[in-house]
Amino acid sequence: MSAVRKGPSLSLKAREAITGWLFVSPILTGFLIFFVGPLIAVFYYSTTEWNLLSQQSRFVGMANYVDALTRNETFWDVLVNSLVFAAGLVPLNMAMALGLALALSKSRPGAVFFRTVFFAPVITSAVAWAIIWTFLLQHESGAVNQGLSIFGIDGPNWLHEPDWAMVSVIFTRVLKTVGLNMILYIAALQSIPRDYDEAARIEGASNWEIFRRITWPLLAPTTLVIMVITVVGSLKVFDHIYLMTGGGPQNGTMVLAFYIYEQGFKFFNTGYAAALAVVLFALILLLTIVQMLLKAARK
Amino acid sequence: MAKLELKDVKKSYGPVEVIKGIDLTIEDGEFCVFVGPSGCGKSTLLRMIAGLEDITDGTFAIDGERMNDIAPAKRGIAMVFQSYALYPHLTVRENIAFGLKVRKTPKAEIDSLVNEAVTMLQLDKLTERFPRELSGGQRQRVAIGRAIVGQPETFLFDEPLSNLDAELRVHMRTQISDLHSRLKRTMIYVTHDQVEAMTLADKIVLLRGGKIEQIGSPRDLYERPQNLFAAQFIGTPKMNIFELNGDFSSLRDHLNLPADAHYCGIRPDSFEIVNDGDGILSATVRLVEYLGNACLVHAEIKGHDTIIIEQPVGTQVRAADRISLTTSPNAVHAFAKDGNRID
16 A cells, blocks of 8 residues: 655635735735825824924814814815815816717727827826826916917917816816726726627617617626726825915815825925825825725616 | 618628628518527527617618618517616516606506517416516517517517526527417528527528528528538538549449539438458448437548547447448439539
8 A cells, every 4th residue: 555645734715815915915014004004093193193394292172173174174175175176176077088989999990099199198297297288287388278369269268267267277187187088997897898889880879879788787896996096096196286276276176185294295284284195195085985886776 | 560671781890891781681580590600690680670770781671661771679679688678776567667668558458468579478376576586588588578578570689698508598498489370470590509599480592601592491591402511500410521533433433423413411310331252342431429319420431531420329339330321322412513403
């Protein structure tokens, strides 16, 4: 009788688990240090009155939250600005992305060129993009107003009138980011089998009915993903505001992320800024959960 | 009523011509099968009839009316796709009702037509399920239901059974045949499976390289193939072909073949193994395949391709045996040098 040789001391499952953990350990380490760590720290700082310059810290409990939510009127204006920015940007971005994707998803002459044109701003430096648009939107000498003047339109002072400033930052931000959503929609459209469209055409459906009854429902999972990332992105917007309007005029474009930056790094109210960051985190979390619940309800 | 006529129909993609002039008439109520090897243009031709591909040249008419520029929905056709093309977000009932809904059919009529279709196809208990919850055969029936509910004059089937397992394929084949008997509508069916073609068709259109090689009944194609391609495409295993010049020249006299015959074809089941010296061909057995109802004997004639002989299961031949073969002159097909049949 031949003896059975002794195998490895660890089971196959245990060895595979160790290998798996080794593979994910670099990203896991980075995630813990640079994401989870600061997140916990922010929760802690939000309960302190901490001046970054003097390095003096004092536990104040929920005082920062109470201050933001009940005493500070600017906070509510800023929150409304953030919601207005998101409410303007998200539908415009998604509608434009879908329209572009529908126009450019099929292989037709020029499709690749225009996909590149609309995607290029996504990989362009945000600073360069904002500076260029700041020039283009100047009141007297900006190319936009000069173009409008050809048609006899006297364009507004885009970045220095409160209402137009918000419109301007939304529109230029949409142009900067729409390419990514367009690519996501194109990928989704191209994954819909051509047979569905052909079967529907044979059955007498018009292009609009094919879109409404087949394409749009089949895009729903992609639409949800795009909505979540666009909403989150719009609430986190900072660089664009910082570079184009600095939150002005008259706080007209002061959004939450920029306000947090000002409180933390301009006025050094670090504890208060941390509390505002937690509020922003909670807001984004809440909206994401609502969107996920909507998706689950649809199923 | 739906009599389909194609006159010199062509299809090109840029400089590449894929359909090279098709002349074909499909009578009202006929079951016509397009068969041929991959890339022969059978699906393209079907899609041109459906209106999903433009016709580059020629005329396609239904009941005498030119259809070249008529939208698919206005041709009175329904199509069953190879993939079934069931809308994944709609239930069975919604899938079947889709066409009626977009055509603004009154709701009561939709309900009645859908109920009739689901009953006919035994889908009654599945109407609220989604396609992902159905088996392949059930999906196929839903696809057929979606086609019949619009009461089209012509049904188009694009390899509808190719995604099913062998047993289900046989079952669905009989269901499609029953459907044709019941509805008595014109049906065009694309397949690369010659068994489907032979069992379903009133008329087979055999295609190769965008051209028709032969049109005829299944019996015509099997018993009187018009050229070497048809002879070898229809029939399993395929017909054995012998070139009559050179080593097989003696067959010309043995089988009373015409003087202009350049090739002769003998089907595997037309050979008989006889005693040594009584045959017209000698070969060495390389392999014997047992099929249950018959045996396939692969035999080599020195210096030539292997031939296949179908024998009863009780055959005593073994690999490496020398065998002598004969056949009846009536079972032999003669072909000219250009490959066309000689009668």
